[in-house]
Every structure is written in structure tokens, then in C-alpha cells.
Amino acid sequence: MPFINFSKDEIQCKIVYYGAGFCGKTTNLQYIFAQMGEDTKGKMVSIDTRGDRTLFFDFLSLNLGKIRGFDVRVQLYTVPGQVHYDATRKLVLKGVDGVVFVADSLKVQRKKNIESLINLAKNLAEKGISIRTVPLVIQYNKRDLDGTDSEILPVEILDKDLNSMLKVPSFSASALKGAGVFETLREISKLVVKDVSRKIMLVDQQLK
Amino acid sequence: MNIIITKEDLKKINFFLDKVVSTSLAHSVLLIDRSGQLIAQYGNTPDIDILSLSALTAANFGATAEIAKILGEEEFTLLFHKGKTENVYFTAIGEHVIMVTLFDDKTSLGLIRLRINQIADELSRTLVSIFEERKEISLLGPQRIS
Numbered sequence: 001m002p003f004i005n006f007s008k009d010e011i012q013c014k015i016v017y018y019g020a021g022f023c024g025k026t027t028n029l030q031y032i033f034a035q036m037g038e039d040t041k042g043k044m045v046s047i048d049t050r051g052d053r054t055l056f057f058d059f060l061s062l063n064l065g066k067i068r069g070f071d072v073r074v075q076l077y078t079v080p081g082q083v084h085y086d087a088t089r090k091l092v093l094k095g096v097d098g099v100v101f102v103a104d105s106l107k108v109q110r111k112k113n114i115e116s117l118i119n120l121a122k123n124l125a126e127k128g129i130s131i132r133t134v135p136l137v138i139q140y141n142k143r144d145l146d147g148t149d150s151e152i153l154p155v156e157i158l159d160k161d162l163n164s165m166l167k168v169p170s171f172s173a174s175a176l177k178g179a180g181v182f183e184t185l186r187e188i189s190k191l192v193v194k195d196v197s198r199k200i201m202l203v204d205q206q207l208k
Numbered sequence: 209m210n211i212i213i214t215k216e217d218l219k220k221i222n223f224f225l226d227k228v229v230s231t232s233l234a235h236s237v238l239l240i241d242r243s244g245q246l247i248a249q250y251g252n253t254p255d256i257d258i259l260s261l262s263a264l265t266a267a268n269f270g271a272t273a274e275i276a277k278i279l280g281e282e283e284f285t286l287l288f289h290k291g292k293t294e295n296v297y298f299t300a301i302g303e304h305v306i307m308v309t310l311f312d313d314k315t316s317l318g319l320i321r322l323r324i325n326q327i328a329d330e331l332s333r334t335l336v337s338i339f340e341e342r343k344e345i346s347l348l349g350p351q352r353i354s
Binding site: 003012042043073075087199 | 243
């Protein structure tokens with residue numbers, strides 16, 4: 001649900017990072033926060049437990065510059081990944097304009113990735129949004145573990161598990177080291193902004 | 209639902225926010241939607257991170273609504289947080305919007321509530337008419353464009 005403010009020539013969009021517990025959603029936001037300039041970012045707010053698990057959400061506001069004369073501000077949220085926090089995930093998804101699904105490349109997390117994607121589809125559907133039409137990007141995180149003792153799944157398998165039906169843009173990434181983090185953010189921002197600019201054109205026509 | 213606010217809409221909204229601020233001695237009033245987007249602000253909010261405040265307020269309200277459901281209530285329509293000098297009063301305005309009033313010890317919760325109650329219904333009707341006007345666009349919903 002973009003908020004288009006014709007009074008301030010500003011657009012606010014909401015992008016939610018979704019995925020199973022410990023897949024790296026918060027790490028994505030932390031990397032973005034660390035890399036962005038002071039003039040383009042707000043404060044990062046985290047509501048977490050002492051064990052570094054997200055309890056409610058993380059929040060980061062970014063200014064993406066101008067489109068059609070409008071300042072575009074995106075608000076990045078993460079959800080708690082743990083299964084029993086479904087109620088808070090639903091709250092955070094309220095008014096979402098785009099989703100980044102963060103998949104954990106670890107082999108042991110294979111089932112949890114699939115469960116989380118199904119959970120995303122279900123929670124979006126409850127809000128009348130189809131996972132097939134919402135701007136969506138999939139990120140295969142923790143690719144830096146390739147070649148270490150931790151067994152990870154090849155990208156082809158992850159693609160088959162999670163993206164064979166959706167066929168959305170996907171990126172290999174290491175949120176910890178930063179690889180792929182901004183590529184993911186750029187792509188989802190592009191999709192959301194395209195979606196929103198289509199709406200602005202419609203509103204413009206309607207207001208004329 | 210998309211929220212689209214024109215200059216004209218904002219003028220109408222600010223009329224009500226001005227009324228609250230000027231008659232209750234509150235610092236400032238914010239209107240935010242339930243997903244955490246800031247719709248309008250009025251009054252003095254020096255050095256406050258408004259965007260984070262909006263996101264947290266929506267989450268706070270959402271979480272409290274779930275508590276209400278557990279207790280068999282539909283929703284708690286107001287929330288109040290009291291600090292040593294600063295206080296925050298949250299109230300639901302219609303279905304989609306939350307009003308956040310920031311005030312200190314120069315005024316009282318009673319006066320704040322009274323002033324908000326005096327404008328709440330009319331503001332709610334104004335917001336509904338703004339949202340209704342843009343309904344055709346809301347119905348389009350999000351679509352993926354590649």
C-alpha cells in the first residue's frame with residue numbers, strides 16, 4: 001500500500017524481508033544501514049530478544065531519490081522468522097508493497113525455507129494479495145559458506161524448491177559480507193517503484 | 209488500499225489537527241495509517257524520529273489489538289504512555305488511521321481526550337470520504353511489472 005503525498009511530492013513504500021528464523025533478514029538490514037550515507041537513511045530500530053532473535057521487527061527508512069518529481073522513501077521491515085510468531089508476521093505485512101524472501105542456503109534449513117514461503121503466500125492471501133502478483137525478489141543467502149564445513153544447497157536446488165513456480169528475480173548473497181545485498185534491494189525497489197509509478201499515472205489521470 | 213493525499217486533503221486534515229493542538233496545549237499531533245506510514249503531522253516535533261515513531265506506533269497498536277482479541281474485545285481504541293515529562297496518547301480514528309498526540313505536563317490527559325473526542329467523528333468522516341474518493345485506484349491492487 002504505497003502512500004502518495006501530493007502535498008509534499010513524496011511517496012512512501014513498504015518492503016518486508018521475509019524468511020525462516022536465522023536466515024539473515026536482520027543481517028541484510030544491518031549491512032544496508034552500515035553502508036548507506038547519513039543523508040539517505042533514518043535510524044535503524046530493532047525490537048529483538050536478548051538472544052539476538054527478532055521479536056517483532058526491524059525497521060529502516062531509506063530515501064531513494066526522485067521519480068517523476070516525487071521523493072521516494074522506502075521503509076524496510078523484517079519479520080520474526082520463528083514459526084510461533086505468525087501473528088506478528090501478519091502485523092508487519094500489513095500494507096506491504098514488496099517482499100524480499102530470504103532463503104537460507106544451509107542444507108538443514110531446506111524444509112524451513114519451503115515452509116516459510118508457503119506461510120508468506122498464506123499470510124499475503126489473507127490480506128487479499130497474491131504472491132504471484134506482489135513485487136517479489138528471492139535472495140539465496142549464506143553463499144559465503146560454500147566450500148566450508150557447513151553443507152549448503154546448490155542454487156539450482158534452491159531455485160527448484162522456491163522459484164520454479166514464481167519465476168521472480170533471484171540473487172545469491174552473503175548478508176554478513178555484503179555480497180548481493182544491494183543487488184537484492186535495488187531489484188525489489190525497482191519493482192515496487194514501477195508498480196507505484198503506474199499507480200501515480202492513474203491517480204494523475206483521475207485527479208485531472 | 210492505497211493512500212493518496214492531495215494538497216486539498218491535507219488542508220482538510222490539518223484543520224482538525226490544528227484544532228487539537230491549539231485547544232489542548234499538546235506539542236504535536238501525528239496521523240499515521242495502520243501499516244506505519246505517516247499521513248500528516250502538526251505542531252512542534254523537534255528532534256523526534258517521526259518515521260520510527262510511526263512504525264512503532266502502528267506495531268504497538270496492532271499488538272494491542274491482538275491482546276484485545278484474546279480478551280474477547282474487538283479492539284482497544286485508545287492507549288496512553290506516561291513518562292516523567294513527556295506523554296503519548298494514541299487513539300483510533302476510524303478503521304485505518306491512528307492519531308498520536310504528544311504532550312508534556314503543561315496540559316492534562318483529560319483535556320487532550322476531550323479535545324480529540326470533539327473532532328474525532330468529523331475527522332473520521334473526512335478521512336473516509338478521502339479514502340472513498342480514491343476507491344477505484346485501491347481496487348486495482350498491486351501488480352507485478354517486469
